[in-house]
Amino acid sequence: MNYARFLTAVSAARKPSPIRILTELQQRSPPSLISLAGGAPNPNTFPFQSASIKVKGGEALVMDEPLMKRALQYSGSYGIPELLSWMKDLQKSLHNPPTAGYSSERGQMEMCVTTGSQEGLCKIFEMLVNSGDNVLLDAPTYSGTLAALQPLGCNLINVASDQHGMIPADLRKILERWDPADAQKPGSSVPRVLYTIPNGGNPTGASMTCERKQEVYELARKYDFLIIEDDPYYFLQFQKVSSSDLSLYSQRPWAPTFLSMDVDSRVLRTDSFSKILSSGLRIGFITGPKPLVERVVLHIQASTMHTSTFTQLMVSQLLHNWGPGGFLKNKLIYILDGFLSFSPVCFVDVAEWHPPMAGMFLWIKLKGIKDTQQLIMERALEKEVLLVPGGVFNINSSDPCPYVRAAFSLSTPQQIDEAFRRLADLIKDAM
Numbered sequence: 001m002n003y004a005r006f007l008t009a010v011s012a013a014r015k016p017s018p019i020r021i022l023t024e025l026q027q028r029s030p031p032s033l034i035s036l037a038g039g040a041p042n043p044n045t046f047p048f049q050s051a052s053i054k055v056k057g058g059e060a061l062v063m064d065e066p067l068m069k070r071a072l073q074y075s076g077s078y079g080i081p082e083l084l085s086w087m088k089d090l091q092k093s094l095h096n097p098p099t100a101g102y103s104s105e106r107g108q109m110e111m112c113v114t115t116g117s118q119e120g121l122c123k124i125f126e127m128l129v130n131s132g133d134n135v136l137l138d139a140p141t142y143s144g145t146l147a148a149l150q151p152l153g154c155n156l157i158n159v160a161s162d163q164h165g166m167i168p169a170d171l172r173k174i175l176e177r178w179d180p181a182d183a184q185k186p187g188s189s190v191p192r193v194l195y196t197i198p199n200g201g202n203p204t205g206a207s208m209t210c211e212r213k214q215e216v217y218e219l220a221r222k223y224d225f226l227i228i229e230d231d232p233y234y235f236l237q238f239q240k241v242s243s244s245d246l247s248l249y250s251q252r253p254w255a256p257t258f259l260s261m262d263v264d265s266r267v268l269r270t271d272s273f274s275k276i277l278s279s280g281l282r283i284g285f286i287t288g289p290k291p292l293v294e295r296v297v298l299h300i301q302a303s304t305m306h307t308s309t310f311t312q313l314m315v316s317q318l319l320h321n322w323g324p325g326g327f328l329k330n331k332l333i334y335i336l337d338g339f340l341s342f343s344p345v346c347f348v349d350v351a352e353w354h355p356p357m358a359g360m361f362l363w364i365k366l367k368g369i370k371d372t373q374q375l376i377m378e379r380a381l382e383k384e385v386l387l388v389p390g391g392v393f394n395i396n397s398s399d400p401c402p403y404v405r406a407a408f409s410l411s412t413p414q415q416i417d418e419a420f421r422r423l424a425d426l427i428k429d430a431m
């Protein structure tokens with residue numbers, strides 16, 4: 001793969017930070033090394049001495065004095081080694097990416113820790129998207145992605161989707177505007193990036209089938225574009241997995257990921273611990289070709305420097321205590337029966353929806369309502385119910401949109417029923 005043609009001028013201009021090189025050199029050196037190089041503060045001056053964090057149903061995480069000094073100090077921009085190696089093992093076990101065995105030049109699988117997958121997305125977009133570029137994505141889509149992409153001045157091209165995710169036939173029809181042979185030509189307008197949320201889409205709850213992913217990947221090969229697989233709801237797929245035995249993952253009932261079919265090293269995958277361990281800890285991961293992950297890390301060096309060392313160490317201790325099998329056993333059970341059995345009678349005559357396949361959202365079309373913005377932002381609060389008007393998930397948020405997004409992660413089944421009873425009243429009043 002010729003990655004140079006995918007980089008923005010800003011990303012191509014980034015150079016390794018000399019200070020960060022020294023930090024990483026020091027971290028790889030024996031304790032006998034005396035460094036007068038890095039401008040790191042002396043942890044003996046820090047007020048925090050140790051910590052013990054109680055874990056539900058498991059052993060406490062202990063940070064004794066030496067570990068606390070490390071936790072409070074600068075660390076490497078890729079992420080701390082023990083967390084990265086744990087995640088690399090998990091990615092290889094779950095997705096068996098062809099790129100794991102590639103050379104660096106061929107796009108060997110590499111990873112870095114990000115401060116939430118939101119940071120990862122933001123830095124990936126800054127690396128790949130120039131003003132005026134054509135970017136493919138299924139809409140509606142995550143409003144945080146639109147917020148990161150639209151200020152870059154790119155041209156967002158909406159690929160139709162349904163309850164099974166992006167529709168390859170529509171993507172093919174869009175791409176027929178271009179000759180694939182032009183893709184590598186300088187100044188070509190052939191799209192170079194496709195963004196999608198393959199599981200438990202936000203806001204739709206839709207998940208892509210294996211067949212659709214394969215068709216999209218073949219189109220990516222034909223027109224030579226990169227795929228950004230934003231998958232924070234991967235572990236929130238409702239089809240139960242019978243075993244936490246990693247070796248069985250190749251037969252798991254879930255559709256394979258784009259990462260697992262990436263023979264060309266053209267997939268950048270963002271994962272997140274927000275929906276399964278903690279959203280406030282801000283831990284995400286990028287998995288992708290080494291030449292591209294390296295450039296994201298250069299941006300991290302010049303911005304956040306690295307994700308909190310303390311947070312990374314805390315999560316790493318938990319994951320090592322659980323082991324990969326324990327992690328999957330602990331975190332794959334995410335069934336909100338209350339919502340999945342959701343079918344309040346009061347609601348079916350005023351709205352329609354598809355049951356979500358994963359994630360935490362329901363995408364609801366309100367019958368007889370042209371645009372939900374005013375209904376939700378002005379009238380819903382009177383009825384003491386709040387949802388997100390669907391327009392915020394569309395490329396043109398001012399276009400009328402009859403949908404609302406409901407999140408079912410924070411409410412009890414009883415609260416959900418009551419909320420929809422109130423919404424049904426609101427819709428009937430409005431009609």
Ligand SMILES: Cc1ncc(COP(=O)(O)O)c(CNc2cc3ccccc3n(O)c2=O)c1O
Binds near residue numbers: 144202230271284
């Ligand atoms: C598809 C997709 N990709 C990336 C992210 C970012 O997750 P991170 O790993 O935590 O950075 C998200 C998070 N989505 C949301 C976050 C959120 C935070 C506060 C309040 C509301 C929020 N609502 O509504 C959201 O949908 C997502 O849905």
